[in-house]
Amino acid sequence: MRTMDWQPDEEMLAWGRENFLAIPVEGIWSPEDAGVTYKKVSEHSFALMMMYNHPDSQQHHERLKVLMGECGYEVLEGDGEMVTPPLNPQSHIEQEFMMKQERARNWLCPDCDYPLANCDLETRVDEYVENVEAELSNGEHADIELWRCTIKCSGCDTDINMDPSDYHLLAGDSSFMRCEINNKTYIGLDRKQLKELADAGVLEGQVLGGKVDGHKVPPWMWGMYCLVLDKSPISIRGEEE
Numbered sequence: 001m002r003t004m005d006w007q008p009d010e011e012m013l014a015w016g017r018e019n020f021l022a023i024p025v026e027g028i029w030s031p032e033d034a035g036v037t038y039k040k041v042s043e044h045s046f047a048l049m050m051m052y053n054h055p056d057s058q059q060h061h062e063r064l065k066v067l068m069g070e071c072g073y074e075v076l077e078g079d080g081e082m083v084t085p086p087l088n089p090q091s092h093i094e095q096e097f098m099m100k101q102e103r104a105r106n107w108l109c110p111d112c113d114y115p116l117a118n119c120d121l122e123t124r125v126d127e128y129v130e131n132v133e134a135e136l137s138n139g140e141h142a143d144i145e146l147w148r149c150t151i152k153c154s155g156c157d158t159d160i161n162m163d164p165s166d167y168h169l170l171a172g173d174s175s176f177m178r179c180e181i182n183n184k185t186y187i188g189l190d191r192k193q194l195k196e197l198a199d200a201g202v203l204e205g206q207v208l209g210g211k212v213d214g215h216k217v218p219p220w221m222w223g224m225y226c227l228v229l230d231k232s233p234i235s236i237r238g239e240e241e
């Protein structure tokens, strides 16, 4: 793959203009699986904070630099730290996740600067947005469901929409792996919990498919073995009859 000739298409430019503008000054941006991290240091510039010592990261950076440039941003490279990723893929995944969690702990409400980590993260509304075509890592395309999670800011009561993976970073596994559908709470169990229930002979849960009681199930809950609790006051927005 060559970098020098690469130019972003119109769709990518539109995406860039919108997203780079939406990142607040001092905000950190780590594009998924690119091995690079940027900080927006002013209204018109980003600084490279970290880059993995990996040929793909170098290429991602070169392309993002072109994209940012086309969108009207200067990219400062001086202090970018080179990080060598661990050879063990599992440690690498854990390290990435911890770095992202660390950043999520500093997220603030865009309206009142209240720390999102201190909001009531248990009370979350999941909303199906649309189906989009996404490119998989093997180059094939697939239709995937886009969802968003909404929490309420404890500082100013504003609804805050976020990407489910961002909610996951902020709230952790146990909150993420439970959801409210049609007045029931589904609590996903991990292997340790399943083993304990199996030993106690009380496996009375339910494996979630794409729909339950005629309602869509958030994709991160598909195939999860869940405990089901009745009478939850919360439902999936937009699906009420």
Ligand SMILES: [Zn+2]
Pocket: 109, 110, 111, 112, 113, 114, 153, 154, 155, 156, 157, 158
């Ligand atoms: Zn707020």
